[in-house]
Amino acid sequence: MERVSGKGKDVYIETFGCQMNEDDSERLFAFLNEIDFQKTDEPEDADLIILNTCSIREKAEQKVYSTLGRLKALKKKNPDLIIGISGCVAQQEGQRLLKRIPHLDLVIGTQNIHRVDALLKEVSTKGARVVANELSATISSGEYRPRLRDVKKVKSFVSIMRGCNNFCSYCIVPYVRGSEVSRPSPEILEEVKTLASGGTKEVTLLGQNVNSYGTSGGGDVSFPELLTSVCRVEGIERVRFITSHPKDISMELLELFSAERKLCRNIHLPVQSGSDKVLERMKRGYTADEYLEKVFLLKRLYPGTSISTDIIVGFPGEEERDFEATMEVVKVVEFDSIFSFKYSPRPGTLAAKFTDQVPPDVRSRRLEVLQAEQKQITIKKNKALEGKTVEVLVEGRSKASEDELTGRTPCNRVVNFPGELALAGSIIEVLITQAYSNSLRAVPIERSLLCC
Ligand code: SAH
Ligand code: SF4
Ligand code: F3S
Numbered sequence: 001m002e003r004v005s006g007k008g009k010d011v012y013i014e015t016f017g018c019q020m021n022e023d024d025s026e027r028l029f030a031f032l033n034e035i036d037f038q039k040t041d042e043p044e045d046a047d048l049i050i051l052n053t054c055s056i057r058e059k060a061e062q063k064v065y066s067t068l069g070r071l072k073a074l075k076k077k078n079p080d081l082i083i084g085i086s087g088c089v090a091q092q093e094g095q096r097l098l099k100r101i102p103h104l105d106l107v108i109g110t111q112n113i114h115r116v117d118a119l120l121k122e123v124s125t126k127g128a129r130v131v132a133n134e135l136s137a138t139i140s141s142g143e144y145r146p147r148l149r150d151v152k153k154v155k156s157f158v159s160i161m162r163g164c165n166n167f168c169s170y171c172i173v174p175y176v177r178g179s180e181v182s183r184p185s186p187e188i189l190e191e192v193k194t195l196a197s198g199g200t201k202e203v204t205l206l207g208q209n210v211n212s213y214g215t216s217g218g219g220d221v222s223f224p225e226l227l228t229s230v231c232r233v234e235g236i237e238r239v240r241f242i243t244s245h246p247k248d249i250s251m252e253l254l255e256l257f258s259a260e261r262k263l264c265r266n267i268h269l270p271v272q273s274g275s276d277k278v279l280e281r282m283k284r285g286y287t288a289d290e291y292l293e294k295v296f297l298l299k300r301l302y303p304g305t306s307i308s309t310d311i312i313v314g315f316p317g318e319e320e321r322d323f324e325a326t327m328e329v330v331k332v333v334e335f336d337s338i339f340s341f342k343y344s345p346r347p348g349t350l351a352a353k354f355t356d357q358v359p360p361d362v363r364s365r366r367l368e369v370l371q372a373e374q375k376q377i378t379i380k381k382n383k384a385l386e387g388k389t390v391e392v393l394v395e396g397r398s399k400a401s402e403d404e405l406t407g408r409t410p411c412n413r414v415v416n417f418p419g420e421l422a423l424a425g426s427i428i429e430v431l432i433t434q435a436y437s438n439s440l441r442a443v444p445i446e447r448s449l450l451c452c
Helices: 019-034 058-077 087-093 095-100 113-126 173-177 185-197 223-231 251-259 276-282 288-301 320-333 360-383
Strands: 010-015 048-053 082-086 106-108 130-132 155-159 202-206 238-242 266-268 306-313 337-342 389-397 404-408 414-418 427-435 440-444
Touching (some): 010 019, 019 048, 019 113, 019 155, 019 202, 048 058, 082 087, 082 113, 087 106, 087 173, 095 130, 202 223, 288 320, 320 360
Parallel strands (some): 010 048, 048 082, 155 202, 266 306, 306 337, 414 440
Antiparallel strands (some): 389 427, 404 414, 427 440
């Protein structure tokens, strides 16, 4: 099929949802850039607008519909404008989106990003409205082409697998991302090397459940073996991974925290609830005690490892004592940070059919209580860093202040400090002077002042 030319054309991509979607948006742009599209930050200037969407909770989905609504006026002003939607809402809703949104031209499911060139051709030459949302049990060649060499970023995500086979009873992901498939390790390593040669210093390996990399379709090595190879890539200074499922975390993986210097001692381990009754109905595959055992083993082996988690409050059937059990876990673990959500019923999932849904006001109150408790814990943990020296990978200018730089510690805390932009991409030592709830302020340490 003849290619579409994007020469002289601009694309505006807006990303909703998780890191997987951020990575997909980059991949989407890389495919569009191959046919000469350039990026714009202004939807008003664009010839092509794509919303890369999330359907994890109802609120995320609603945001997509309101954004699409606002684009109607732009299409009216410029009838040649092509409007597309990709990602999890596109996958979930497919053809229904074209019916619901008359000014929408293109629906690209989660496994069709690499076909954007051919799909655009159908829209622009045949004037068709197109939906591509088939799911496949294998990764086709070229789907994850190593990205463009001129993408120069200090840190980058690298998807190592797609889909999920866990079917937690509340979750839409297995339906919108398909079954779990791993990418071959040589392809992943090639991508990491390409990024390193472009100046990337930190990579985060992405998957819904990275611990099962290589166990179900694709993938020729285990996750710890893959991590080890990624840590060996010259030029890469820091390696992270998300997300780990508590039921699958292995001793072999934990041992890498001491064996691999570049592996950051920082783990995201979603607990979801502290109640065994709720965990069972969520189909998580572990009890609260089993979770705590793993967390305390990690804390014992590697004191100072930062641990973050996800928690859902108001899951169907969650009683006050179940919520208290979750609060207990939060208090005993003292997570470095949590991502907490009110349960949101998702179409087609098992939990959406449960009849004992928790009233919205109870869900809201529990979320407030949880977040207030965690805020105290986060501030306490951040305060403990005041006066300490930490290593920071400098990312660039701080968003908060033009005069300051921003970077992250190995444990993934945001640090702002004065300095020259030329430091971007280097790892420097800073002294923490002030802790806040979401960030730390610091001053760089001059090596020459440290002697004796
Ligand atoms: N694969 C990751 C999670 C991906 S979704 C894992 O298993 O940990 C990110 C988070 O969104 C989940 O951990 C969960 O806390 C939350 N979430 C998922 N479905 C939800 C729902 N229906 N309502 C509220 N929160 C939900
Ligand atoms: Fe969703 Fe569970 Fe899969 Fe995570 S492991 S993506 S929560 S089904
Ligand atoms: Fe959302 Fe899809 Fe990620 S539903 S959280 S964008 S996998």
